[in-house]
Amino acid sequence: MNRSLLLGVLILGLPFVNGDKDKWSTGNDGVLQLNSGNFDRALREHEQLLVHFYVPLSGQGHQVSAAFEGAAVELQGSEVKLAVVDAAKEKDLAKELNVAGSSEIRLYVSGDKHSPVVCPVPQSSTSILTWLRRRAGSAGDLVRDLSQLEASEDVTVVGFFRTSKEELMVFISVYQMDPVTEYTGKTANQILSSPVLNHALLFIRKSSADFNHVYSAFNNAAQSFRVKILFVWVNVDEPRNGRLMEYFRVRDFEAPLIRVVNLTSHVTYQLPSDTLEVETIKTFCASYLEGKAKPKMQSEAIPEGWDTQPVKELVGMNLEEVAFNPNKTVFVMFCM
Template sequence: MRGHMESSRLTLGVISWCVFACAAETNTLRLGEDGLLHLNNGNFNKALSEYKQLLVHFSTPMSADLHKVSEAFEEAAAQLQGSDVTFARVDAVKEQDLAQDLNATHPPFIRLYLSGDKHSPVPCPIPTTSSSIATWLKRRTGSPADLITDDIQSDELLVVGFFKALDEAYAQVFYEAAVELPDLTFALTQKHDAISKYGLGDDVVLVLKKSRLMQAYRMRPETNKEELIVFITVFQMDPVTEYTGQTVSQILTSPVRNHALLFVRKSSPDFSVIYAAFDRAAAAFRLKVLFVLVNVDEPRNGRLLEYFRVRDFEAPLIRIVNLTDHVTYHLPSQTLDEETIIKFCQDYLDGNAKPKMQSEPVPEGWDTKPVKQLVGSTLENVAFHPNNTAFVLFYLPYSPESRAVFPLWEELAEAFEDQENVVIARIDASANDINMSMHRQYPSFCLFPALYAERVVVYTGKLRVKDLVKFVHKEMEKAKKDRVMEDEDRRKYRDALREDEARKEEL
């Protein structure tokens, strides 16, 4: 008996030690093999208190673009080792509660925490290289004087500010824009000889490419950082930008959200004529519509053609898409001349173009799995079924934030697998046009109550199964009460119809 008790004490001691050791491991701050601090719910606050400048990368499921960001972050950490900035990483999938608490489930995924301030981080622009991160860190603590130079000759793109005085507001706005655009080279000059050949006066910003003036912007008292960033971002690109692996990030992050895409074979005999018309039309819509060339001959563009449901033999054709609501418009003409393209773009901007409604084919067995896979043609029938509660995930397949929710949605479906009147579903919002009024932020979580009225309730709470289940039950209880009122209104309506018909028969 005594031996048994001692054995039990020993077992409890071992368990206690393991629990303590695991907790200690969770709270420990140490560098991983990638040279970064790996943070979690247990040690994040400790890192904030120990490091005055903590640059954190919230990693998510990897797309090719996000993989480049991750590589750039690790390279910057190695290059700036020993500096005042400590580089750290949080696995936003494993540490969902922490990411939710820090509101870090969406871009920007790199944030700088200063002096232990947990809730007001400084967002880092999406970097293309490690130099972008280093430049951003340097510029944000610098001043306009750091950009002064007399040499504005460059083989690459150069943004030049020419101001009367460096201490005036114009120079400060220029520098604030430079901080937000670390991939670009900025310069300040007060030498009139340097810009005299461009025939411009004081207080202007020039976008130069290989010393050739692309565009000039005259500063005004009301000019702010955001307006200048839009100007620079747009005019650093040619009127028409070809979609490639090198330009995709530039295209998708452009502040111009209306994109006109020309799908064409560069090998076709009429390519030069079509391109010239597209290029001339683009000049009329700078800052309003971004013109993009998609070469159908390029195999790597296959996914883009699939996204827009363009078959290679249909080229050439033009589509306009708004990257905010993802609604697509199709040029209803076989003639792709300058006049036709300009009219199509202007009709779109004036709200006169009709959207191209599309739906994926209904997948085989779409309603046999725990999570139902909806398409455009089945959405409304499922969502607005008066006897079912439908909770639908609207997602973008190329979005890491959307893909991160898929496992959670499967868990939610399992939680309701015994309730036939609850449907857990999802729909690809990029491949299916949604013919209903709803906000256009993805992923979106929309619950459709079991009512005759077409009601939508958007979920904005924490992404945890227990919270989602609680939300569904709450809305179901609310819908039951509303359904009683609906049934009563419908009964009164039917009775009124019967009385009306009876009066007509008497007459």
């Protein structure tokens, strides 16, 4: 009898313990306050979960927080549930999710914890709402009555097309994707089947301190090359991307770097600069399209002590510097 009573007490106590562990609080605007204990539960319960990871008192964080709060008011009662995580307090959760920087907004869909869509740094709540609408709806609407459209919106952007079906399909295919697409198992087929055969790949650690800055520059540059170059970023921190890095002969310590490749010729080009700013990236992509960029020479790592002997040991990475030095006459023997 005593055993039955004890068992009953334990069973009654279990829901209370588990419920307290993953309990969350909700603000007046309906935004969930998440932590490591309730994050997974929120993913299970909400098909679309927009999460703002922030660090209190950070400069960029104030701007993004204000935009996020404004969007929360507009999105009350919608299919998108908003939540916030204090990344400074929830360090283990931030590390698990590879959250970088002082402020970041991510959209989690269908409970997928490890493949969120990163929202570009918003300037206002309208930026967030527009970004969500583009992801949820079609890339464009077919207009049959222009006067009706003009009366329905305060601001209307209309594209008039006189082109072939094939060109229109390419346009639609490109603009269904974000300006920059993360390479994952889910997006690989979409990327490789794109009608755009010129791909710019940014290899970068999502955990790096300069991730937000470099990604923003890459994203801004991408706007100028839609339909001409497909912009893709590869998370060097992700072990599943190892085979792609091996194919392009990219070592993790070399990140961040940008490569451009044509899927027909498979010739690769590398941005010849360590400064990954908007104008630098745009200039490189323009030179590639104009046929002025130099192909990347595949190379082994420069051997240790390569220049300590009378006969120097050259590889692709130091061949041009040594063999084409205008101040020296160099004899080179190529060995297979």
